[in-house]
Structures are given as C-alpha cells and as structure tokens.
Amino acid sequence: MKAVVYEAFSAPPKIMTVPDPTPEPHGVVVKVMATGVCRSDWHGWVGHDPDIQLPHVPGHELAGIVEAVGKDVTKWKIGDRVTVPFVGGCGACPECHSGNHQVCDRQFQPGFTHWGSFAQYVGLHRADINLVGLPETMDFTTAASLGCRFVTSFRAVVDQGKTSAGQWVAVHGCGGVGLSAIMIANALGANVVAVDISEDKLAMARALGAVATVNASEVGEVAEAVIEITRGGAHVSLDALGHPTTCFNSIANLRKRGKHVQVGLMLAENSTPAIPMSLVIARELEILGSHGMQAHRYDAMLEMMRSGKLAPEKLIGRTINLEQSIDALVTMDRFEVAGVTVVTEF
Template sequence: MKAVMFERFGETPKIATLPDPTPDARGVVIEVGATGVCRSDWHGWMGHDPDITLPHVPGHELAGRVAAVGPEVRRWKVGDRVTVPFVGGCGTCPECHAGHQQVCHNQFQPGFTHWGSFAELVATGEADLNLVALPETMPFETAASLGCRFATAFRAVVDQGRVGAGEWVAVHGCGGVGLSALMIARALGANTIAIDTSDEKLALSQSCGASATVNVTTVTDVVEAVRDITGGGAHVSLDALGHPTTFFNSVSCLRKRGRHVQVGLLLADQATPPAPMAKVIGDELEILGSHGMQAHRYGAMLTMIQSGALSPEKLIGNRITLEASIDALTNMDSFAGLGATVITEF
C-alpha cells in the first residue's frame, strides 16, 4: 500500500510503499476513503506523544469501506461503509464495561499506538465494539471529519459541558474542533461566542453559529470582552486550541458555577499551565476534560446530522492528495488553514 511515513520525529515524512495490513481475529482492515489532517497528528509527528514507535504512519480521522475481516468479527462484512472513533476500547477493562471506551485502560489509537490512516489501508481492532456504520448518503470526506474534531466537540459540548438552551458558550480557538463546538452548541439553542486571532476564522465561525465574535488581537482583555457580551460570564467555555493562554482565559471568563471543558491538547512544555484556582474555588467552577467519544454515542450525533440540525460538511476546508498531506502536516502549527483539511485522493 501507499502511505505517508516518518522515521524520525520532526523530520519531513515521505511517501512509502509498505506491506498491506492484515486484520487480527477481532479486527478489520479499512480501505481509506478519506482522512483528516489534525493538529493531534502534528503533535505526534513532533514527538509529543509517548505511544508512538518509529517508523510511523500518522492519521486518525478516517472513513472508508471494510476491506478484510477477522474470523471472530460478527457485525461487519467486506464492503461496509464505516468510520471509527480515534480512541478504540479493549472491551474488557472496567471503563469499557461502564461504556466509557474513550478512556479505556488498554485503548488503541490509529495514528498513535498503531499505524494510521495516511495510507490506502489501515487496520483497527475490536471491530464489533469500535466501528460505526455510516449512512449511505454521507460522503467519506464528511465522515472523516467526525472521528476526532466533530465527535470530540459533540461530547465536549453535549456530554461534558452539558450545554442547555439559552446558555452562553465561549469557544477559544476556531479551528476544526472549535467550529464544530460552535455549530453543536448553537443547535442546542445556546448563545455562542467565537474567540480567535484571525478575522477570516471569525467570519467562518459566524456561518457555523457564532452569536458574537472576539478577535484577541484587537481587544485589551479577552476575559472582560466575554463578560461584557454575556452579562457576567459564560456558562460554559471550551479551550479548543490547547494553549496555556486560551486555557487561562477560558476558565477566567466563566460566571459563577460555570463549566470549563479542555478539548485542545496541552503537551510537552505546555502540559502544566497556570490555573486561576482562587476563582475556581470561590466561584465553584468545574474543570472538565474531553477525550474523544465512544462509538455507541455516535447515533445521537448522526441523527442530528441526518435531520439537518448539524452540517459538518460546512467545516471542510481543503481537499488534498496524500502527497500534499506532508506539507499540510508539517505546517499545521502555523494555523493558516480554514476549516478541516481532508485527504480525499490516495
């Protein structure tokens, strides 16, 4: 198969011809129809993820057709259209038994613990637990955007943030996951604030449901700007970027008993950011993490998409070739792109 591979962290990946994967007893091989290029992939390429073993094939936002099936798989057959959460559960640990596969003790992640989807084929395990059937009408490029950014945003807003109609939701960072969060919060009836450094991204955020926008380069104090717009602070605030500044601002802009959800990764030298704990204690704030979404929760999200309440296809920016993904990956830290970049040609 053709794939993108890197042999050293931070070194430019190359197109390589690699052996086709084979499924394990309870796994499948998926022929990749589309796969997203995500900031998490950039973190992996930079060496910020301890689970990656070199050489490595990145990519974790994927959709396609089942190409091969292990002998113990019961729910899937060759040709089925599927996607998969970026965190797969083992099915046997206490968290999996409780339905929390996104924090499985023995989790696997294509593109991190295993070779990923910047390739024509990708293997994934425990298929009966972790695969999600796709509607026939959903293009692979749309489905690929669900596996990390949109599904992560859905769980962050719906399950972790518990956003309700009429609440104010602030989203710090208007990349793919931030735009997804804005769209989902708006569909729930919330008022939303998009916060970013880019006028282009803020303009796009308005088409995704932002009620108000804040450009951090043109205001004196982001926290005060949010408090002014909301009349006292956000009920829910999400750091969708993953940076000490956006984390601090997100917690600080909450009203009393507000809920902060950390969605963006804070890794390497940014892994332990300062937190305004006096406010957290005095205002009884909640600080919540959000790490993907279980396969069994996809049904609620897909129902909203099929009803027209959510339109993830609006969040797709560039559609690129596998060869072009190398440049897209290595330049991801510049935050130049609008929306989600998706590989659609292999």
C-alpha cells in the first residue's frame, strides 16, 4: 500500500510503498477513505511522543470501510462504514471496566502506538470495543473530522466541563479543537467567548456561535477582558491550544468555583506551565484534563448531529491528497489554515 512514512523525527516524511496490514485476531483492517491532519500528528513527527517507534506512519483521525476482519471479531463485517476514537481501550483493565477507555492502562492509538491512517489501509485493534459505526448519511470527510478534535472537544465541554445552558464558556485557541468546542458549547445553550490572535479564526468562531471574541494580540490582559465580558468570569474555560500562556489565562479568567479543562497537549518545553495556584485555592477552581472520548459515548454526539444541533462539516477548511498531507503535517505549527484539513485522495 501507499503511505506517508518518516524514518527520523523532524526529517521530511516520504510517500512509500509498504506492506499492507493484516488484522489481529481481535482487530480489523480499514480501507482509509478520509483522514484528518492534526497538530497531535505534528507533535509525534517532531518527537514529542515516546510511544512512537521509527519508521512510522502518522494519522489518527480516520474514517473508512472495513476491508478485513480478525477471527475473534463478532460485531463487524467487511464493508461496514466505521470510524474510531484516537484512544482505544483494551477492554480488560480497571479503567476499561469502569467505562473509561480513553484512559485505558494499555491503550491503542493509531498513529502513535501503531502505524496510522496516512495510508491506504490501517489496522485497528480491539474492534468490538473501539469501532464506531457511521450513519449512512454521513460522508467520510465529516466522519474523519470527528476523530480527535471534535470528540475530544465534546468530552471536554459535555462530560468534563459539564457545561449547561446560560453558562459562560471561554475557549482559548480557535483551531480545530477550539472551533469544535465553540460549536458544541453553543449547541448546549452556553454563551461562548472565543480567544485567539487571528482575526480570520475569530471570525469563524463568531460564525459558529461565539457571542464575543478577544484578540489576544490586541489586549493587555486576556483574563481581565474575559472577566469583563462575562461579568465575573467564565463558568467553564478551555485551553484548546496547549501553551503556558493560554493555560494560565484560561485558569485566571474563571469565576469562583469555575472549571478549567486542559484540552490542548502540553508537551516538551510546555509540559510544566506556571499555574496561578493562589487563584485555584481562593476561588475553589477545578482543573481537569480531557483525553479523547470513548466509543460508547459517540451515540450522544451523533444524535446531536442527526438533529442538526451540531454540524462538524462546517469546520472543514480544506481537503487534500496524500502527497499534500506531508506539507500540511510539517507546517502544522504555523497555524496558517483555519478549520480542519482532511486527506480525501489516496
């Protein structure tokens, strides 16, 4: 099969012909019909993920058609249209038994622990636990855009933030994760303040339901600006970028007993950010992480999509081919493209 492969961290990836995957007894092989290009893939490419073994095929936001099925798989057959969370559970550890596959002790992550979806085919493990069937009405491009950013935002806003109608939600960073969070919070009836340094991204945030925006490059104190807009601070605030500055601002702009949800990855030199702990104590703030979403939670999100309350297709910025994915991957840290980039030609 054709795949994007890098043989050293930060070295230019190449299109190569590599062996087709074969299914594990508990797994399937999926013909990739679409795959998103995510900043997490960039983190992997530069060497921030210790699970990656070289040479490596990136890609974890995928949708496609089941091509081959392992002998122990009971719920899926060849031809099924599927997607998969970027964190898969083993099904046997205490976390999986509690329903928390997103923090499985022996988790499977396509594009990180194993070869991913920047390829014509990808092998997926523990299919009966981790695969999600796609509605016939959903196209593969939209389905791929769910894979990491949208489902991660859904869990962050709904399950971790417990956002409710009428609350103020601040979203710091309006890339794919942030824009997804804005759409989801707005659908729940919350009032969203979007924060970014790009007017193009802030305009997109307003189009997706943000009632106010803050250009962080034009104000002196972002947290104070959010507190003024929300008349006391956000009830829920997300760092959707993953940077010490956005993390700090997200915590500092909370009202008393508010929740900060860390969604953007904090890796390498950003892994130990300064936290305004005096505010955490004095205001009784909550600091929460959010790491993907379990396959069994997709139904709630898909129902909101079926009803028209969520329209993730609006987040798609451009579609490209597999060759173009190389440039899209290595330039992810420039934040040049608004919306989600999806590979649709292999």
